[in-house]
Amino acid sequence: MTELSVVVLAAGGGTRMKSKTAKVLHRVGGRSMVGHVLAAVRTLEPARVVTVVGHQREQVAPHVQELMPEAVLAVQEEQLGTAHAVRMAADALGLGQQPGGTVLVAYGDTPLLRGESLQAFLADHRASGRAVSILSGVVGDPFGYGRIVRGAEGVVEAIVEEKDATAEQRAIREINSGILAFEAAFLADALGRIGNDNAKGEYYLTDTVALARAAGLPVGAHVIDDVTEIEGANDRAQLAALGALLNARVVGRWMREGVTVVDPATTWIDVDVELAPDVTVLPGTQLLGATVVGEDAVIGPDTTLRDCEVGAGAHVVRTHAELAVVGESADVGPFSYLRPGTRLGAGGKIGGFVETKNAVIGDGAKVPHLSYVGDAEIGEGANIGAGTIFANYDGVAKHRTTVGRHAKTGSNNTFVAPVTIGDGASTGGGTVVRGEVPPGALAVSSGPLRVIEDWAPRKRAGTAQAAAAQAAGGGPAGEREASHNDSSRVGDSAPGGGES
Ligand code: UD1
Ligand code: CA
Numbered sequence: 001m002t003e004l005s006v007v008v009l010a011a012g013g014g015t016r017m018k019s020k021t022a023k024v025l026h027r028v029g030g031r032s033m034v035g036h037v038l039a040a041v042r043t044l045e046p047a048r049v050v051t052v053v054g055h056q057r058e059q060v061a062p063h064v065q066e067l068m069p070e071a072v073l074a075v076q077e078e079q080l081g082t083a084h085a086v087r088m089a090a091d092a093l094g095l096g097q098q099p100g101g102t103v104l105v106a107y108g109d110t111p112l113l114r115g116e117s118l119q120a121f122l123a124d125h126r127a128s129g130r131a132v133s134i135l136s137g138v139v140g141d142p143f144g145y146g147r148i149v150r151g152a153e154g155v156v157e158a159i160v161e162e163k164d165a166t167a168e169q170r171a172i173r174e175i176n177s178g179i180l181a182f183e184a185a186f187l188a189d190a191l192g193r194i195g196n197d198n199a200k201g202e203y204y205l206t207d208t209v210a211l212a213r214a215a216g217l218p219v220g221a222h223v224i225d226d227v228t229e230i231e232g233a234n235d236r237a238q239l240a241a242l243g244a245l246l247n248a249r250v251v252g253r254w255m256r257e258g259v260t261v262v263d264p265a266t267t268w269i270d271v272d273v274e275l276a277p278d279v280t281v282l283p284g285t286q287l288l289g290a291t292v293v294g295e296d297a298v299i300g301p302d303t304t305l306r307d308c309e310v311g312a313g314a315h316v317v318r319t320h321a322e323l324a325v326v327g328e329s330a331d332v333g334p335f336s337y338l339r340p341g342t343r344l345g346a347g348g349k350i351g352g353f354v355e356t357k358n359a360v361i362g363d364g365a366k367v368p369h370l371s372y373v374g375d376a377e378i379g380e381g382a383n384i385g386a387g388t389i390f391a392n393y394d395g396v397a398k399h400r401t402t403v404g405r406h407a408k409t410g411s412n413n414t415f416v417a418p419v420t421i422g423d424g425a426s427t428g429g430g431t432v433v434r435g436e437v438p439p440g441a442l443a444v445s446s447g448p449l450r451v452i453e454d455w456a457p458r459k460r461a462g463t464a465q466a467a468a469a470q471a472a473g474g475g476p477a478g479e480r481e482a483s484h485n486d487s488s489r490v491g492d493s494a495p496g497g498g499e500s
Helices: 033-042 056-066 082-088 115-128 184-191 207-214 238-257 455-459 462-470 475-483
Strands: 004-010 050-053 071-076 104-109 132-140 146-148 155-162 174-183 218-222 285-289 304-306 319-322 336-338 349-354 356-363 366-369 372-378 389-391 402-403 416-419 433-435
Touching: 004 033, 004 056, 004 082, 033 050, 033 056, 033 104, 033 115, 050 056, 050 082, 082 475, 104 115, 104 184, 104 336, 115 132, 115 174, 115 218, 132 207, 146 433, 155 218, 174 184, 184 207, 304 402, 319 366, 349 356, 349 433, 372 416, 455 462
Parallel strands: 004 050, 004 104, 050 071, 132 218, 285 304, 304 319, 319 336, 336 356, 349 366, 356 372, 372 389, 372 402, 389 416, 402 416, 416 433
Antiparallel strands: 104 174, 132 174, 146 155, 146 174
C-alpha cells in the first residue's frame, strides 16, 4: 500500500459566521469543526497530515497543534484559492522531488464527515488506479457547489464552479464535496500548471480534473450515500442544523447500544461521551464533554453533566454538574449544583438545593437539603443537617472542613472553616462551629431559648397577631373580650378555610 498524506484546508475566512472566533473553531457535538475532521482523518492512519492555516491562524494553529501535535502547519498568507492553498503545503507534503503515494485533500469545516466514509473513498481511489478521485454527492440544491460534469458513458470530464457554469451545467445535481484524492506525482505536476483565469480569479484545485483528462489520465468520482457528511457550515444557522444532525447520529448510536433515551429531540450527547447499557436518559438532558455513565443509571430530566463520571445505578435528577464524580447507586437532585472537585461516594446523597465544590463526600454520606458544601471532606455514613453552610472563605483565603465518619450535624449549622468535626460527633440545630469538635462529642452554640410570656397582646395590642394569640389563650383574661369586634380574628374565618 502506498504512503498517504492528508491536507486539511483551514485558511479561509468565515465572514458569514460574524464571529471573533475562527469558523473552523466553532463547535458542535463537543468538538470544533476542524476537530471532527482531524478525528476522521486520524482513522486513515496517514503518514503525515498538513493543515493549511491563514485567516485567524493565531487561533487555528494552536488548536490544531493541541489536537494533533504531529500535524505540520503550512501558512497561506492570502487566500487565493484551493489550489494555491495546497501549493502552500507542497513542501511539507514532499511534493518537491520524486513525489510518491497518495494525497488526500479535505476541508476543515465539514463536522459530520465520518472516518468510515473517508476510508471507503480512499480504498476506491487506490483500487481504481486513478490520478484524481472526487468524493461527490447528489444534492437537492446544488447552488454554490462545483458541478461534476460527466461525458458519454458517465465518464467524469471536469468540475465546473457555480460562477463558471453554463445554465445546463448548473442543472447538474452531482456536486464536488471538495474532498479529493490524488496520485502525488500527478498533483505535484498539476499544481504548477493551474492558473486563475476564471470568474473568481482564484486558483481552483478542481482544475486538476480537466488537466488529468487532457493528459489522458484516469479520473473518477465516488458518490457518498449521506450528503450531510460533506456539508460545510458557513453561518450559525447551518452550524445549528449540522449540530442537530450530528446529535441525532450520536443519540441513535447509543439507543442501538442499549441506552434508553425517552426524548431524542431534547437530549444532547457529545461525541466523546460514554454510556453503559441500560442507562436511561430522561428528557431535557445534556451529556457533555468526556462524561461517562455506568449501567442502570438514570439521568434527568433536565440535567446537564459536563465531564462527569456517574456510577452504575445512580440517579441524577434536575442537576447541573461539572467535573464531578457520582458514586454507584448514589442519589443527586432535584435542583443540585455540583461544581468541579465534587466526589460523592457509593450510596451517598446530594439533595435538593445543595451546591458542592471540592467536596469529597464518603460512601453512604448524605447532604440532603439546602446546603453549601465547599472545600470539605465528609466521612462515610455522615449526615449533614438541612440548611448547613460550609463557610470556606474568610474574605482572603479558602479553608477546609472535615466531618468525620457517621457524624450527625444539626440543621442550620455554619462551619466556619477551618473546622474539624470528629468521627461520630454531633452538633445541635443552629450551631456555629469554629475550630474542632472531638470524636463522639455534641457541640451546641446557640443559647438557651428565652420565652417572654404575653408579649404579643401587650406589645402588639389591636393587631391580628394579638387577636390570634388571645383566641389561643394567650394574654390576660380581661383583655380577651376587647378583641370581639375585630373582624380579622381567627374565630371569624369561614368553615373550610383550612383547605388551601
Ligand atoms: C469549493 C470547491 C467546489 C466545492 C466546494 C465544496 C474549488 C475551486 N471549489 O468551493 O468545487 O463544491 O468547495 O464546499 O475548490 N480555502 C483555503 N484557502 C483558500 C481558499 C479556500 O484554505 O485560498 C479553504 C477554505 O477555508 C474552505 C475550503 O478551502 O475550508 C473551501 O473553500 P471555499 O472558498 O469555501 O470554496 P468554495 O467556493 O465553496
Ligand atoms: Ca464553501
